[in-house]
Amino acid sequence: MIRDSNIFPAELIKVTKVFSRSGNETVALSNVSFRVSQGELVLLLGPSGSGKTTLLTLLAGFQEPSQGEAYIFGKRVQDYSPSALQKIRACQMGFIFQTFCLLDSLRVLDNVTLVMKFAGIPEKTARRHAGECLERFGIGHLSNEYPGKLSQGEKQRVAVARAIANGSSMILADEPTGSLATEQGMAIIEYLHESVRKDGIGVVIASHDDRISKFADRVHHLRDGILI
Amino acid sequence: MYALKILAKQYLRFTITIFGVALCLMLMLFLLAIYYGVSDASVRYVRESDADIWVMQRHAANLLRGTSLLTSSHGSVISQVPGVKSIAPVLFFTATVNVPDNTASMHLVGYDPRTGKGGPPEIVKGDTLRNDDQIILDYAFAAKYRIKIGDKLPIRDDTLTVAGLSEGTNLFVIQFAFITLDEARKLLGFPSVLSCYQVKIEPGSDPLSVAKNIRSVSPDFAVYDRLTFLNNNIHEAETGVMPLLYVVALIGAIVLTALLSLILSVYVLEQQKDYAIMKALGAPAGFIPRIVVQQSLILAAGGMVIAILLFDLMLNAVKRFSPTISAESSVRQILIVAAGLLVISLLSSILPLLRQRHIYPLEVFR
Secondary structure (H helix, E strand, O other): OOOOOOOOOEEEEEEEEEEEEOOEEEEEEEEEEEEEOOOOEEEEEOOOOOOHHHHHHHHOOOOOOOEEEEEEOOEEHHHOOHHHHHHHHHHHEEEEOOOOOOOOOOOHHHHHHHHHHHOOOOHHHHHHHHHHHHHHOOOHHHOOOOHHHOOHHHHHHHHHHHHHHOOOOEEEEEOOOOOOOHHHHHHHHHHHHHHHHHHOOEEEEEEOOHHHHHHOOEEEEEEOOEEO | OHHHHHHHHOHHHHHHHHHHHHHHHHHHHHHHHHHHHHHHHHHHHHHOOOOOEEEEEOOOOOOOOOOOOEEHHHHHHHHOOOOEEEEEEEEEEEEEEEEOOEEEEEEEEEEOOOOOOOOOOEEEEEOOOOOOOEEEEEHHHHHHOOOOOOOEEEEOOEEEEEEEEEEOOEOOOOEEEEEEHHHHHHHHOOOOEEOEEEEEEOOOOOHHHHHHHHHHHOOOEEEEEHHHHHHHHHHHHHOOOHHHHHHHHHHHHHHHHHHHHHHHHHHHHHOHHHHHHHHHHOOOOOHHHHHHHHHHHHHHHHHHHHHHHHHHHHHHHHHHHOOOOOOOOOHHHHHHHHHHHHHHHHHHHHHHHHHHHOOOHHHHHO
């Protein structure tokens, strides 16, 4: 696990991302410089289509910039092999998606265990640690339930537990409050905020909900692919 | 196991697929059983004969297909050859017989019941021939036409009484029946004709040398030692209708591959979102392919177990309702089909494996 405070988990330097479709070019991000440090919660605020998700996917190395440089743990994204990037995501990154994206055919405990298996943690250790993570968020009693039987609030806690279970250095959350009622939405941000404080994790939240601002160490506004 | 959980989620489809696989495998097992059953039965008469040398008419090479005509005088010549201990004349010809409400063809074998040479390899019911007006039928033939011991069977201008039933005499397309040599000649209308001589050699003599000696006394003879003649007949049996069984089995295997491939592709499409999530969360490159291959192997193994259970029932049913079909099953055949199934499983995984390669983690962010 990388906990060197001199290395940013992810950094974009003057990044432009252009998508081409049927000969038409769309500029999703334009000349964006952005970085996230460990132990801070950064909020990316912007309306739909402003480029928030594109920025997150660049931070995770799912895409390469059209121009500029993207670094993950101090190394250019292009310099990683696909398997090295996969390992980084499995061991160093946690993800929270708008609809939580839990695997419906797996029990709650298995959902959390799975990411640790991806990180190469032995099954027995992974299950024990997954159980501890679920307990931490007060949902240990739901370990053997299937996601389909959980409330939205319970699902969000499972999603957070899954994101931190592998000892991530950075969590990327895409509209984590989008499908939740206000109260539940703020609860998930509190969980993430707690992880920043307790575990020193760097968290990037992409959202259009400016009520999250009060939890953020930094707030950036994105509009039409330009970071304001 | 995640692969099994995905399959079991749609349990009705899972069950139908397993049974579909099982039916294809049963077809393959059944065709193999027929192949081995017929191959064995076709040559059992030759294999269980105690003849050291077979003498036939020039150019004739086997009993199954081909005509061989010799005369009694040839026997006198063969008997004189050094190393020959005894000879047994046998006459083969195909005849149509009247069976209850029908007619049927049989391969009649005329032999000398006093020596028993050239007779049925095994009598499973009744007795051997005592008189010229008796006949021994193949067990499957008798069962098919519901003929019992003691029944009368009109053949050409004669009527013979069923004295016994034999096994190892079912050639699948036709069956052997045994009568006395004299009766055979009478039915055929040529008093001194015969098809071959089964030769016993003197103890200590070399069959190949004796065969060479017989060959040298007359250009009319085709002379074979025991092993060569057996191989000739096996070759004839296996190049007859048998390749057709392989073609049908191959078609079954292709259908099974297509079926599995289709089903696995459907599972990949249904799990597209889950696989995209896994890839986004950092699933190692081999994780999802392993799930696909595991699913293929689970479906194949499940189908194999069901197929083996049903195959036993099917064999018994076939023996009961269609006794002329010779089918022999063995562990070796099951292992052959299992090995084929393993290959089919891996082949059928190729298409869904290619499909899953085009699932991207970015899909989760849409």
